[in-house]
Amino acid sequence: MTLKKTGNWSRVGRIIHSLPHELREARRLCLERFALKVEGTAKTHISLQDLRWRPLKAKTIEAKIKKGESENILVATSTYFQSITSYVKGNTAYAGVKREARYTGKDGSEEIAKIAAIHEYGSESGNIPKRELWKPSLEETLQWTVDNNNPVKIFLDRIKRK
Numbered sequence: 384m385t386l387k388k389t390g391n392w393s394r395v396g397r398i399i400h401s402l403p404h405e406l407r408e409a410r411r412l413c414l415e416r417f418a419l420k421v422e423g424t425a426k427t428h429i430s431l432q433d434l435r436w437r438p439l440k441a442k443t444i445e446a447k448i449k450k451g452e453s454e455n456i457l458v459a460t461s462t463y464f465q466s467i468t469s470y471v472k473g474n475t476a477y478a479g480v481k482r483e484a485r486y487t488g489k490d491g492s493e494e495i496a497k498i499a500a501i502h503e504y505g506s507e508s509g510n511i512p513k514r515e516l517w518k519p520s521l522e523e524t525l526q527w528t529v530d531n532n533n534p535v536k537i538f539l540d541r542i543k544r545k
Contacts, residue, residue, distance in 0.1 A: 418469035
C-alpha cells in the first residue's frame with residue numbers, strides 16, 4: 384500500500400513552523416488592545432462624568448473657578464487627562480499615570496499618580512471622598528476582553544492568513 388500526499392503540505396509546514404511566533408504575537412496584540420481599552424475607557428469616563436461620583440462641594444467649585452480651573456470632577460486642568468497612558472512591557476499591560484508625570488500649578492508641583500490615588504481611594508484627612516475611575520474602567524475592559532479580545536481568536540485569525 385502506498386500513500387499519496389494531497390493538499391498544500393508546504394502551507395501546513397509554514398503554519399506549523401510559525402506557531403510559536405504567532406502565539407507570541409496574538410498575546411502581544413491582546414495585551415496592547417487591553418491596555419488601550421482601559422486607557423480609552425478611563426478618559427471617556429472623565430469626559431462624560433458618568434460614574435456617579437459624589438458631587439463636588441459648592442466651596443470646592445467656587446475655589447476651582449477662582450483658580451481658572453474646570454468645574455468637572457477629577458479635572459483641574461487637562462494635565463491628569465493628558466497624562467493617562469498605556470503600554471505593554473513583557474507579559475504585562477499597563478494603563479494609568481506614570482509615576483514621573485507631574486502637575487505644576489500655583490501651589491507647586493505634585494505627582495499626578497498620587498493625585499489619582501487620592502481620588503481613587505479617597506482621603507479622610509483631606510476630606511476627599513473616593514471617586515473610583517480605575518476600578519470601574521478595569522472591570523468594563525475585562526468584560527470587553529471576554530467579548531471582543533479573545534487571544535485564541537486572534538491567534539486563529541493570524542494563522543488562517545498563512
